[in-house]
Amino acid sequence: xxxxxxxxxxxxxxxxxxxxxxxxxxxxxxxxxxxxxxxxxxxxxxxxxxxxxxxxxxxxxxxxxxxxxxxxxxxxxxxxxxxxxxxxxxxxxxxxxxxxxxxxxxxxxxxxxxxxxxxxxxxxxxxxxxxxxxxxxxxxxxxxxxxxxxxxxxxxxxxxxxxxxxxxxxxxxxxxxxxxxxxxxxxxxxxxxxxxxxxxxxxxxxxxxxxxxxxxxxxxxxxxxxxxxxxxxxxxxxxxxxxxxxxxxxxxxxxxxxxxxxxxxxxxxxxxxxxxxxxxxxxxxxxxxxxxxxxxxxxxxxxxxxxxxxxxxxxxxxxxxxxxxxxxxxxxxxxxxxxxxxxxxxxxxxxxxxxxxxxxxxxxxxxxxxxxxxxxxxxxxxxxxxxxx
Amino acid sequence: xxxxxxxxxxxxxxxxxxxxxxxxxxxxxxxxxxxxxxxxxxxxxxxxxxxxxxxxxxxxxxxxxxxxxxxxxxxxxxxxxxxxxxxxxxxxxxxxxxxxxxxxxxxxxxxxxxxxxxxxxxxxxxxxxxxxxxxxxxxxxxxxxxxxxxxxxxxxxxxxxxxxxxxxxxxxxxxxxxxxxxxxxxxxxxxxxxxxxxxxxxxxxxxxxxxxxxxxxxxxxxxxxxxxxxxxxxxxxxxxxxxxxxxxxxxxxxxxxxxxxxxxxxxxxxxxxxxxxxxxxxxxxxxxxxxxxxxxxxxxxxxxxxxxxxxxxxxxxxxxxxxxxxxxxxxxxxxxxxxxxxxxxxxxxxxxxxxxxxxxxxxxxxxxxxxxxxxxxxxxxxx
Numbered sequence: 001x002x003x004x005x006x007x008x009x010x011x012x013x014x015x016x017x018x019x020x021x022x023x024x025x026x027x028x029x030x031x032x033x034x035x036x037x038x039x040x041x042x043x044x045x046x047x048x049x050x051x052x053x054x055x056x057x058x059x060x061x062x063x064x065x066x067x068x069x070x071x072x073x074x075x076x077x078x079x080x081x082x083x084x085x086x087x088x089x090x091x092x093x094x095x096x097x098x099x100x101x102x103x104x105x106x107x108x109x110x111x112x113x114x115x116x117x118x119x120x121x122x123x124x125x126x127x128x129x130x131x132x133x134x135x136x137x138x139x140x141x142x143x144x145x146x147x148x149x150x151x152x153x154x155x156x157x158x159x160x161x162x163x164x165x166x167x168x169x170x171x172x173x174x175x176x177x178x179x180x181x182x183x184x185x186x187x188x189x190x191x192x193x194x195x196x197x198x199x200x201x202x203x204x205x206x207x208x209x210x211x212x213x214x215x216x217x218x219x220x221x222x223x224x225x226x227x228x229x230x231x232x233x234x235x236x237x238x239x240x241x242x243x244x245x246x247x248x249x250x251x252x253x254x255x256x257x258x259x260x261x262x263x264x265x266x267x268x269x270x271x272x273x274x275x276x277x278x279x280x281x282x283x284x285x286x287x288x289x290x291x292x293x294x295x296x297x298x299x300x301x302x303x304x305x306x307x308x309x310x311x312x313x314x315x316x317x318x319x320x321x322x323x324x325x326x327x328x329x330x331x332x333x334x335x336x337x338x339x340x341x342x343x344x345x346x347x348x349x350x351x352x353x354x355x356x357x358x359x360x361x362x363x364x365x366x367x368x369x370x371x372x373x374x375x376x377x378x379x380x381x382x383x384x385x386x387x388x389x
Numbered sequence: 390x391x392x393x394x395x396x397x398x399x400x401x402x403x404x405x406x407x408x409x410x411x412x413x414x415x416x417x418x419x420x421x422x423x424x425x426x427x428x429x430x431x432x433x434x435x436x437x438x439x440x441x442x443x444x445x446x447x448x449x450x451x452x453x454x455x456x457x458x459x460x461x462x463x464x465x466x467x468x469x470x471x472x473x474x475x476x477x478x479x480x481x482x483x484x485x486x487x488x489x490x491x492x493x494x495x496x497x498x499x500x501x502x503x504x505x506x507x508x509x510x511x512x513x514x515x516x517x518x519x520x521x522x523x524x525x526x527x528x529x530x531x532x533x534x535x536x537x538x539x540x541x542x543x544x545x546x547x548x549x550x551x552x553x554x555x556x557x558x559x560x561x562x563x564x565x566x567x568x569x570x571x572x573x574x575x576x577x578x579x580x581x582x583x584x585x586x587x588x589x590x591x592x593x594x595x596x597x598x599x600x601x602x603x604x605x606x607x608x609x610x611x612x613x614x615x616x617x618x619x620x621x622x623x624x625x626x627x628x629x630x631x632x633x634x635x636x637x638x639x640x641x642x643x644x645x646x647x648x649x650x651x652x653x654x655x656x657x658x659x660x661x662x663x664x665x666x667x668x669x670x671x672x673x674x675x676x677x678x679x680x681x682x683x684x685x686x687x688x689x690x691x692x693x694x695x696x697x698x699x700x701x702x703x704x705x706x707x708x709x710x711x712x713x714x715x716x717x718x719x720x721x722x723x724x725x726x727x728x729x730x731x732x733x734x735x736x737x738x739x740x741x742x743x744x745x746x747x748x749x750x751x752x753x754x755x756x757x758x759x760x761x762x763x764x765x766x767x768x769x770x771x772x
Contacts, residue, residue, distance in 0.1 A: 008426060014419040014625060022414065029406050029594070036398035039707055040693055041700040043392070073456035073596065076614040076624030084613075106623060109613035205625060210413060212456065212596040212627035227611050229496050230459040230489030239489060240459030241398060241589060243596030246627075313423055322424035 006320040007367045011206075011360030012155050012183060012299050013324055017249065018208040018361055024252035025210065028245040037242050038231065047244050054251025061254050062200060062217055063191040070216045070234045071247055075182040075203030077227070078216035079106035081238070082178040082199040085224035086147045087114050093174065094144030100124045100132045100161075101342035103151050107180055108338075111149070130159030130290030130343050137166050145175040152184035152200075156326040156339040156356050158299030159290040160184065167196030176222065182206055182214075186257060186360075187265050187296045198222050204246065208361050209253030213246035269297030271359045271368050276300075278372030284379050289340060289354055299358045301340070303350040304375075306383035309336075312355055315382075319374040324356045391704045391749045395590075396538055396567060396682055396740035401637065402592045402644075408636045409594060413629035420626050421615060430628050437635035444638055446577045447601055453618045454631050457598040458566040458587030459489040460611070462532075464600055464622070465562040465583040466493045468608030469530045470502055476558060477527035483507045483515045483544070484725035486534050490564055491721070494532070503527070512674035513542035513726045520549050530560050536568035539709050539722040539738055540673045541682025543572055550580030560606060566590055570641035572679050582606045586638075588630070591645075592742075593637030597630040641743075648743040652680035655741055655750050659683050662754050668765075672723055672736055681741040686723070686732045687757075689765040695737055698760040704753055707738050 008016075017025075027033050028050065035043030037051050052066070059066045072078040087097055099111050101123045111121045122140045126132050132150060141148075148170060153160045163179050170177050178199035181190060185202040192200055199222065204213040218224060218237070230239030257264075279286055279302075289301040304312065309325050316323055326337040340351045355375075359368075392400065401409075412433065418426030420434045435449075442449040455461045470480060482494050484506045494504045505523045507515050515533060524531070531553060535546050546563050553561045562583040565574055570591045576584055583606065588597035602608060602621070614623030645652075660683055663669045668688035687695065692708035699706055709720040723733035739753065 006425065010419075010422055010424065010426070013422050013427075014417060016417045017413055022410075029401065029409060031400050031403070031406075034398065034400045035705075036394070039394060039397050039705070040696055041394065041705040041707070042703075043394070043705050044397075073460070073627070074624045076612055077456070080612045080614070080623075104614070105616070106612075106614035109616075109623070113613050203625075210627075210629070211625055212630050228460055228463045228489075229492035230463070230487070239492070240457050241587075241595055243456065243594075245594065246596050246630075317424040320425070322418075322422070322426050324422060324424070 006322065007371050008362065009321060009323045009357045009359060009371055012356065012358035014205050014211070015208045015360050016362060017210055018253065018256060020256050021209055021249050021252040025245050025249040028248050033244075037244060038233065047242070050248050051242050051244060054247045057251045058215055058254050061190070061258055063193055064217050065220065067235070068217055068220055070218055070237045071242060072214045072216055072238055073212055073243070074214040075180070075201055075206070076106040078201040078203070078214045079104065079180055080110045081216055081224065081227050082201060083107055083110040083147065083149055084113060085227060086176050086178065086199065086222070087119055088225040089223045090146040090176070091119070094146040095119045096142050096145040097121045098124060098137065098140050098145055098148045098175070100126060100150055102126050102130070102154055102339045103149070104155055104180055104182065107149055107151070126342050128343055129294065130154060130157050131294055132161055134162055134165045134169050138169055141173060141175070145173070147176050147178065149178040149180070152179045152181040153188070153296045153299075154339060155183045155299075156337055157290040157301040158183070158296035160188070160294045160296060163195050163197065171196060183296060183299065187261070187268075187298055189261060192217055192219070204250035204253055207253050207257050210246045210249040212243055213250040215250070265297045268359045271363055271365065272297060272300050272357070274365050275357065275368040275372045278369050279376055282373060282376035284376040287350070289343065289350060298360060299356065301354055301356045303354040304379040304383070305349065305353065306386050307353045307379050308382065308386070309352055309354060311382060312378060315378045316374060319378070321371045321374050324358070325354070326356060391752055393739045393741060393745070393749070393753065394705050394707045395742040396738060397707055398589050398595065399592045399742060401594055401633075402640050404640060405593055405633045405637045409629045409633040412632045416628065420628060421617065433632055434626055434628060437632045440635045441599065441638055444642055445601065446575065448604060450619070451601055451604055453600045453602060453621050454626060454634070455598040455600055455622060456596055456627070458487070458564070458585055458590070461585035461587065461598045461600040462487065462489040462564055463493050464608065464611050465585060466490065466530065466532055467497070467611060469560045469562065469583065470497050471609040472607045473529040473560065474501075477529040478502045479525060479527040479529065480504045481507065481520060481523045481528060481531045483509060483533055485509050485513065485537055485722045486532070487538055487564060487566065490532055490534070509725055511726060512677070513537060513540045513672070513722070514674070514677065515544050517545055517548050517552060521552065524556065524559065528559050530562060532562040532564070534564040534567070535574055536572050536679045536682070537722060538567045539720060539736065540684040540726070541679040542674055543568070543677050543679060546574070546581065547579060552580070554580040567682070568679065570638065570645045571681055576601055583608075588634040588637055591637055591641035593634045594630050596627060597634040599634065644743040649680055652741055652743070652745070655745055655747065656680055656683055659739065659750050659753070670732060672726065672732070683739045684723075685737055686735045687737060687761055688731055688735060689768055690735055690761060691768075692735060692737050694764050695760060698764065699756055702756045704756050708736055709738065
C-alpha cells in the first residue's frame, strides 16, 4: 500500500506526471482530439499538428531541427535504435564500438547484442569519481571505431561525464557520438551543437511526462538502421501510429522544464543538501559515491558503512520512504550495482551498502528531514546489529 | 460528426480514459522498483496481464506488452526469423499484409532470408493450398493476417493453423490487429504461435499493444535493456497504457458482441446501396469479411479528393492503411486482389464502430451522392 505520508525519493526511476502536463494531454485522451496523424481527414490533421508542435518544442530544447527528432516508445528504444542502428548502418566502415562500464542496461545490453553480431566493443572503465576520462576515450579510439556511446549523467550516481570535451576529442574522427541524456535532460541545459553529439536520447517519464514516449535526436545526414519496419512515420526510422497523447504530454513536460530547469536544479540541490545536513546532525556516518562537483543536483548515491543495501531499502520502504539501490530496470531483482563495481571494484564495501536518493516534483524540506531521520535510524540500527554479529 | 475510420484509430472508451488517468496519476511507480510504489505498480501490471489472459484464453506468461501493432508484428517476425535462422531461412506471408509485416519481410529478404508473398483471389482470400504448396524444408515462419485492414476479408487462419500443427518446424504468426474483439479468433490449441494486437484499434490508447507468444516458442528480442517482459521487451512498462489496454479489451469484447448484429446490418445495407450506384465496385467480399469494414472503388475519382470532400461535411473516412495514406500510390492490397488499374487506385474504406448508426450510413450515402458526381465532372473537365 502507498500512503499519503509516503515520501517518494526515486525520481530517477520514474516521476509523477505534473498537473500542467496532464492538462495538455487531456484533450487528446477524452475524445476531443483522437485522430491518427497519418489520416488525411480533419481528425488526422489535428493529431498531426499536435505531434508537430511537440516536436518543435522538443527540438528547440536541445538546439536541434524538427527533422532531427525521432519519437520512440521510450529511452530504452531510443538507446537501442542509436546503438544498434548506427553500428549496423556502418558495419562496412568498421566494427569497433566504444562505451563505458557504467551505462544504463539499455546501452550495455544493446552493445552485448552487437558483440553477438561480431562487433568489437570496448567497455571503458571510469575513475573512482565516477567519470570517464577524455584521455581514456582518446586512447581507445581506433581507425575502425564507428560509434562512441556514453551517458551524459549516470542514473545511479548522478555523476556527469565530460560529454562536450569527448565530443571535441572526437572531432575529425569518423565515429558517431551518441549520448544517453535520459537523466541529464531534466537538470542540465543541452545544446547538441556544443556537445558535438550525433545522437542523443531522452525519455518523457523521467521529466514528469507520461510513460511510453522518448526521443532520439539524430543529426541531419546520419544514417541509421531502423529497428522496426512498417509505415512512413518518423521518417521511416520509427514506424507505427504515433502515440499522440504521450507525445503531446512529452512536449508539455519539456515546455514546463524549459521554463523551470534552473529553478528545479536549484531547489533539488537544496533538498539534497538538506538531507545531507540532517544526516550529519543525526551523526550517522556516510560517504557520497562519486565526485560531488560533477553530480546532478537531483541524484545522490550514498554509502552507509556497516550496513547492507537490501535490508536498508526494505526497512525504509516499511517506514514509507521510497529510495532505490540503482537502476529500476533490473526487473525487480536485487543485484549489486554494476556502476559502483566499476567505480570501486567488486570487493569494495560500497558496492553492497549504498542507496540512491533522487528528488523531484512534490518533495519538500520536511520530507527530506523525515527521510533523513528514517535513513539515519535504520542505518545506525543495522550498523549496530552487523558489528555486534 | 460521423467517424468511419475506425480501422485507422478509434476513439477511446470513456471508462478506459478514466482507468488511464487514475493509473497515471495515482500509481505512477516503476513496476521494477522494489519499494511500495513499485510493488503497487507491479501488482496492477500482473492484474492487467491476468485479465487479458482470461479474455483471450491464454496463459498470463504468454503475452508481452509492446508499444503497438507495428512493434508487435516486427517483434514476432524478426524475433522468430533470427531465433530460427539456423533451421532455415524461408518465410511465407501474403501480398496483402499491413506495411509493418510487408516491410519487415522485405528487410529480412535483404538479410539472407527468402520470402514468398502468396497471392489472393478476387475476393481477397489466400488459400490453404497455396500455403501448403509454398512450404518447404527451410520454412521457419508463416505470417498471415486475420482480418485485412483495407477490405475486411477474413483469412482462413484457423484452417491454416490446423494444418501447420502438423508442421512442427514452422512457426505461425497472425496479425490480429483489425480482427481483435470484432471477429472471434481462438488462440488456444489453434496452431497459432504468435498473435499481434493493438490497443488503439479497439478503443484503447495509442502506444499500447501486445504480442501473444505461445509457451515454449523462442524469439529474439528487438530491444535490449532492463530485461522487462521476460527479457523479450526491455523498457519501463507503460503501466497506465497497459491497464487501459486490459480495460479496453474487456469492454470491446462486450460491446462488439452486442453490436455485431447491427454492424452486419449496416454493412449489408451500405454494400447493397453502393452496388446500386454507377461506377462503384465493392472490394469487400460478401461472405467471410469482418462486420465493420467496407471497401469500394469509385471510378472517375481520386480517393484523397473524396476523403477531403467528405471531411468538409464532417464525415471521416480513408482509403488505405493510414500508415501509407500520405503516399499517393495505388493500394497494394487492391492491386494484389485485382491487378493494377483504376480499381486499385480508387479504393475507399469505410470502417464502422460499435456505435455507428443507421443514420450515419444514410448520411454517408447522401454525401457520396453529392460529392462524387461533382468530383467526376471536375476530373473530366481537367482531362
